[in-house]
Amino acid sequence: MAWYLKYVIPLIFSIITLNFTATRAQGLSYQYQVCSTNKFTPNSTFQRDLTTLFSSLSSTASSNVEFFNNTVTAGTNSSDTVYGLFLCRGDIPSDLCNHCVGNATQRLSTHADCTLSKAAVVYYDECIVRYSNRSFFSTLTMQAGYALWNPTNMTNQESFKRLLYDTMNKTADDAAHFPTGAKKFATRETSIDIFQKLYCLAQCTQDLFPGDCRSCLDSLINSDLPGCCAGSQGGRVYYPNCIIRFEIYPFFRSLPTAPTPSPAGLVPPTNSGENKSRSRTIILIVVPIVSLATFLTLLYYVLWRRARKSSKILLRKNFGEESSTLQGLQFDLVTIKEATNNFSPENEIGKGGFGEVYKGILLDGRYIAVKRLSKSSRQGSVEFRNEILLIAKLQHKNLVAFIGFCLEEEEKILIYEYVSNRSLDYFLFGYPEEKLSWYQRYNIIKGTALGIFYLHEYSRLKVIHRDLKPSNVLLDENMNPKISDFGLARIVDIDQNRAETNRIVGTYGYMSPEYAMFGQFSEKSDVFSFGIMILEIITGKKNGNSYKSNEDDGGLMSNVWRNWTNQTPLSILEPNMKENYFETEVIRCIEIGLLCVQENPNMRPTIAEVVSYLNDLTIELPSPQEPAFFSHGIDQKAVMQQESSSNSSVIGSMPFSVNEMSISDFYPR
Ligand SMILES: *[C@@H]1O[C@H](CO)[C@@H](O)[C@H](O)[C@H]1NC(C)=O
Numbered sequence: 210m211a212w213y214l215k216y217v218i219p220l221i222f223s224i225i226t227l228n229f230t231a232t233r234a235q236g237l238s239y240q241y242q243v244c245s246t247n248k249f250t251p252n253s254t255f256q257r258d259l260t261t262l263f264s265s266l267s268s269t270a271s272s273n274v275e276f277f278n279n280t281v282t283a284g285t286n287s288s289d290t291v292y293g294l295f296l297c298r299g300d301i302p303s304d305l306c307n308h309c310v311g312n313a314t315q316r317l318s319t320h321a322d323c324t325l326s327k328a329a330v331v332y333y334d335e336c337i338v339r340y341s342n343r344s345f346f347s348t349l350t351m352q353a354g355y356a357l358w359n360p361t362n363m364t365n366q367e368s369f370k371r372l373l374y375d376t377m378n379k380t381a382d383d384a385a386h387f388p389t390g391a392k393k394f395a396t397r398e399t400s401i402d403i404f405q406k407l408y409c410l411a412q413c414t415q416d417l418f419p420g421d422c423r424s425c426l427d428s429l430i431n432s433d434l435p436g437c438c439a440g441s442q443g444g445r446v447y448y449p450n451c452i453i454r455f456e457i458y459p460f461f462r463s464l465p466t467a468p469t470p471s472p473a474g475l476v477p478p479t480n481s482g483e484n485k486s487r488s489r490t491i492i493l494i495v496v497p498i499v500s501l502a503t504f505l506t507l508l509y510y511v512l513w514r515r516a517r518k519s520s521k522i523l524l525r526k527n528f529g530e531e532s533s534t535l536q537g538l539q540f541d542l543v544t545i546k547e548a549t550n551n552f553s554p555e556n557e558i559g560k561g562g563f564g565e566v567y568k569g570i571l572l573d574g575r576y577i578a579v580k581r582l583s584k585s586s587r588q589g590s591v592e593f594r595n596e597i598l599l600i601a602k603l604q605h606k607n608l609v610a611f612i613g614f615c616l617e618e619e620e621k622i623l624i625y626e627y628v629s630n631r632s633l634d635y636f637l638f639g640y641p642e643e644k645l646s647w648y649q650r651y652n653i654i655k656g657t658a659l660g661i662f663y664l665h666e667y668s669r670l671k672v673i674h675r676d677l678k679p680s681n682v683l684l685d686e687n688m689n690p691k692i693s694d695f696g697l698a699r700i701v702d703i704d705q706n707r708a709e710t711n712r713i714v715g716t717y718g719y720m721s722p723e724y725a726m727f728g729q730f731s732e733k734s735d736v737f738s739f740g741i742m743i744l745e746i747i748t749g750k751k752n753g754n755s756y757k758s759n760e761d762d763g764g765l766m767s768n769v770w771r772n773w774t775n776q777t778p779l780s781i782l783e784p785n786m787k788e789n790y791f792e793t794e795v796i797r798c799i800e801i802g803l804l805c806v807q808e809n810p811n812m813r814p815t816i817a818e819v820v821s822y823l824n825d826l827t828i829e830l831p832s833p834q835e836p837a838f839f840s841h842g843i844d845q846k847a848v849m850q851q852e853s854s855s856n857s858s859v860i861g862s863m864p865f866s867v868n869e870m871s872i873s874d875f876y877p878r
Pocket residue numbers: 251252
């Protein structure tokens with residue numbers, strides 16, 4: 210909406226956090242050390258020099274200094290000279306810095322591997338201490354590096370890596386732009402999705418020239434990061450001259466943003482007079498800056514309030530009490546237009562009864578799918594509102610992730626992560642020449658089951674999707690399924706196992722009989738739809754494809770059932786299936802599919818049972834009975850008549866053959 214919105218909140222936030230940063234825990238986190246095998250002789254001049262160096266480092270660290278380099282030469286013999294430095298991480302308080310340097314010098318002088326070493330470096334998360342018999346100041350060293358990473362991988366590796374490299378690069382730019390001698394430290398945070406953020410840190414020792422700092426960080430980002438850490442949930446790479454680290458939780462302290470880099474820190478303050486004049490300078494600079502910032506903040510706030518007011522009213526009108534929690538997910542139309550190139554036709558990836566879907570890219574690099582409800586859509590507000598309230602609370606790798614929404618007088622837009630423009634429907638029925646292997650099909654069955662399991666059992670809510678079908682299952686680049694389209698989903702009480710509606714929405718061919726006829730929906734109606742999907746995935750044939758079914762081939766389910774009872778289950782398999790398959794897996798999936806489409810909901814397994822059947826091939830399954838829509842001759846026509854004679858709907862005009870369309874699209878509002 211307005212550029213200033215982006216600046217107000219960080220400003221307020223940094224002022225608030227300023228007071229809290231000093232009270233953190235004082236633990237040190239030792240990481241790694243490298244000590245040379247070249248040793249000096251005990252009781253030598255070199256040793257005395259080293260002891261002097263250590264005490265100068267420790268005492269300097271206690272006087273509020275973050276970086277210090279020193280050279281100690283006692284005698285005239287240059288081979289006795291010791292060079293050393295310490296660097297504390299840019300965000301840690303000075304007492305922790307002091308503690309860290311003290312611990313590090315102690316360690317270097319007592320550890321068996323390091324006593325008498327001519328050169329050494331030790332890494333803590335809080336500081337680096339290094340010394341050598343050779344001068345190394347202002348010189349880049351790409352040796353003695355160290356990397357540590359979180360063994361847990363991010364789920365969406367490719368997009369995460371892109372975001373990571375991009376953010377790390379920017380953080381490195383920030384850190385390297387400070388002049389020689391100045392503190393070279395930067396952090397950044399950016400959103401991975403609405404639930405997760407990426408936090409990055411980069412720092413160089415202050416003796417480096419800016420160009421050397423950048424090449425040091427470049428080497429870490431481009432040579433070390435890809436090998437160790439890039440797809441992980443966190444990683445750190447430490448070298449003597451520079452460090453990088455990222456996590457998906459905030460691991461650094463927020464700093465008040467310094468107006469300009471100050472080249473302090475090379476030399477510790479030596480007398481109190483200097484200190485006094487320094488604090489006067491600080492007051493002189495800080496007071497006007499703080500007042501100016503406060504003034505600007507207030508000004509922006511007033512403007513921001515005014516600009517947000519109308520959209521806030523709209524938000525409250527639509528979402529009532531929930532509007533405050535949804536505020537952070539609201540995008541303005543300008544951002545969406547930028548992302549989708551003003552809804553250009555090239556960006557369009559789909560069209561439904563509700564409107565168009567566009568692909569887009571946000572400024573932070575995230576790919577999004579934008580579902581824009583057309584003004585003429587009668588589906589409109591209710592499903593829009595419902596979908597937002599629900600999906601904002603759900604997160605699972607087999608569900609399409611929700612990013613946000615845009616709500617203005619004339620526009621209703623939902624924003625999801627971009628998965629792909631291919632759905633399961635497209636793969637099963639769209640391109641006969643492009644067939645899936647059994648391995649992929651099995652993977653899709655299992656992933657979809659997990660997504661439904663999450664909806665039914667594992668999210669904080671108990672969600673019935675009500676419109677499970679292949680066109681609502683998107684496939685990502687690795688063919689992992691992600692359930693989408695929650696416009697019809699409903700939340701039911703955790704202990705409620707059935708609900709009723711007199712407004713039956715969903716898609717024929719996938720609706721359970723009790724839902725289609727009586728409007729009763731439950732977990733078991735989703736299980737029914739899933740069962741149909743399993744059978745479609747195995748056979749490559751669509752259920753209830755009325756124009757194709759002749760009398761001796763009475764549709765998908767009767768065909769499956771006939772072959773099941775004739776003990777020829779494998780003959781229903783998609784004939785073009787390319788690769789080999791395991792008979793036991795296929796047969797088990799057919800049996801699970803048949804169990805899911807039992808007419809009596811109580812005979813169908815729960816999705817939790819389905820997941821365990823798929824995971825553990827030794828669990829014995831109950832024997833399936835004749836499936837629904839077949840046993841008592843209930844066919845779609847009968848269902849349709851029932852429905853159109855009830856006074857709650859006007860779906861009688863819907864053509865039978867259009868199996869894929871949601872009936873909800875035909876509802877008047
Ligand atoms: C080094 O000096 C200490 C005491 O200053 C003495 O105990 C030790 O024996 C000496 N070591 C050598 C190798 O001279």
